[in-house]
Amino acid sequence: MTDDARPDDERDAPTVACERCDREWVLDREVNDLDPGSHAIEQFALDHERHTGHYPDGVTPWVARCDRCPDGERFLAERPARRWAETHARHTRHTVRLEPPTGAVEAVSPRDDGDQS
Structure with a gap:
């Protein structure tokens, strides 16, 4: 059960x-x-x-930070962190640094292909 x-x-x-x-x-x-x-x-x-000012044991957030402006957010899951990074990059044309709890930092760049999705 x-x-x-x-x-x-x-x-x-x-x-x-x-x-x-x-x-x-x-x-x-x-x-x-x-x-x-x-x-x-x-x-x-x-x-x-x-x-x-700190998270409970075993909780490490995903951090999305803009490289050009002070915008940034913390999320407890990848999906909303990635969505925020992609949306911010698309709307501001700024690169956003996506920092997972473990692993390599990823740069999310604005699209230059004219995609408006």
């Missing part, structure tokens, strides 16, 4: 820990208060960083 097949009150709530804060949180309320697919763990991690 998967967690998805169990009733809500029997599901194990996810736990998030932060060594720097020396705390651990059980996200039972967050999971119950949000709709399915709302990404409670990701939202908690973003809120934690917003309030403390």
Whole structure:
């Protein structure tokens, strides 16, 4: 039986820990208060960083930074980070540096082929 097949009150709530804060949180309320697919763990991690200046244990964001202007964002998944980088590059014609949690930094350049998608 998967967690998805169990009733809500029997599901194990996810736990998030932060060594720097020396705390651990059980996200039972967050999971119950949000709709399915709302990404409670990701939202908690973003809120934690917003309030403390650092992410919980095991969370490293994707960072998209413009090479020419001060714009940039942090994301917890590749897809929104890449979408932001490509959109910013296309609209500003600036190159954006896409930094994954691990691996090589990638430059996302504006398209010169006239593609307006």
